Amino acid sequence: MILKKILTAFALSFFTLLGMAQSTKKVLFFQTxxxxxxxxxxxxxxxxASGYDGLETWFPNNEKDQKELKAALKKYDLLVGFLNGTNKSIPFEESLAAYTNNFEKIAAWKPAYINCHTGNDFYSFEENQAFIDAANKAAKKYGVPVYHETHRGxxxxxxxxxxxYLKSIPELKLNLDISHWMVVHESLLTAQxxxxxxxxxxxHHIHARVGHAEGPQVSDPQAPEWRKAVDRHLDIWEKIIRSKWKSQDTFTVTTEFGPPDYMPTLPYSHLPVTDQxxxxxxxxxxLKQRLNLE
Structure with a gap:
């Protein structure tokens, strides 16, 4: 009887400590x-009001938008993650200079992270590497996490x-938007x-949008016909987050279902098939339910 009580007390203490350890782990969610x-x-x-910790956006082009954004972030106590991207419509050297210079003005806001649309699928390995190297140097210079999004184009x-690129550049950190790869590889990558x-x-960051073998965004993640695709994405995301939780307490995620026409629409009326x-x-x-965060 005494041994049973001791074992019970030990078990209760163990699971209490386990729960306390789990409670220190968190995910910061950003709305696109x-x-x-x-x-x-x-x-x-x-x-x-929807429960987000911050938002993700491209850096505003004009001072008016910058002032309004900064005021709103402060008013509602929200974090911000900014995007920076390679302009593929201008010459390589000019695009690299603009991409590099953007980091200074973005970093001055001390964002939670900078997510990059980096390079061009028509560039050479060395040309793309130049953009990645510029971003990694900026991350060190300004002390802001910089991630490179997996993205078509x-x-x-x-x-x-x-x-x-991962093999050649040890400092390369990804923002995994695996929905792009689902459609590029025409599969849910279950055999990979x-x-x-x-x-x-x-x-080091996730864009939480669900793709499938024929497109980068399912019509509605709540629809039963997309259950397999949703579960597959959740499995991958959970594995990433729990792996990172072993060495850090906080992970960041942006929910990124897009508007029409990225979101499927009805013909003629052009009405979106669901609410973004x-x-x-x-x-x-x-994701919160999957990770036991609620």
């Missing part, structure tokens, strides 16, 4: 402003080529678990 059609104040108010448009291991290890905001909030809640 892709398709935003309201003021920064209205957008930030809704973002906060960029150096990282598929898994095979991305792994070549071993090849995904290095990608998972080098992922609801789809993004659903993904945040699904």
């Amino acid at each position: 402003d892709w398709g935003r059609s309201v003021s920064w104040d209205v957008f930030c108010e809704r973002t906060k 960029r150096f990282s448009f598929n898994m095979v080529d991305t792994k070549k 678990e071993d090849k995904l291991e290095e990608v998972i290890e080098r992922t 905001w609801k789809a993004n909030v659903y993904m945040m809640q699904a």
Whole structure:
């Protein structure tokens, strides 16, 4: 009887400590402003009310937008993650200079991170590497995390080529938007678990959008016909986050379901088949549930 009580007390203590350890781990969720059609104040108010910790956006082009964004972030106590990208419509040297110079003005805001649309799928390895190196130097110079998004049209448009860059550039950190690779490789990558291991290890941020073998965005993540695709993405995301939690307490995720026409629409009426905001909030809640954060 005494031994049973001791074992019971030990078990209770163990699971209490385990729960305390788990409670220190967290995910900061960012809402995309892709398709935003309201003021920064209205957008930030809704973002906060929906349970987000911050938002992700391209750095505003003019001072008016910058002032309004900064005021709204402060008012609603929100973090910000900025994007920086390679302009593929101008010459390489000019694009590299603009990309490099952008980091200074972005970093001055002390964002939670900078997410980069880096390079061009038509550039050479060396040309793309020049953009990656510039970003990595900026990360060290300004002390801001810089990630490179896996994205169609960029150096990282598929898994095979991305792994070549990972092998050659140890400092390369990914923002994994694996929805792009699902459509590029025309599969949910279920037969590529071993090849995904290095990608998972080098992922430091996630864009939580669900793609499938024929497109980068399912029509509605809550629809039963997309359950397999949603679960596959959640499995990968959970593996990434739990792996990172072994060495850090906080991980960042942006929910990134896009607006029409990225979101499928009905013919003629052009009405979206679902609500973008609801789809993004659903993904945040699904991840929280999967990670036992609620």
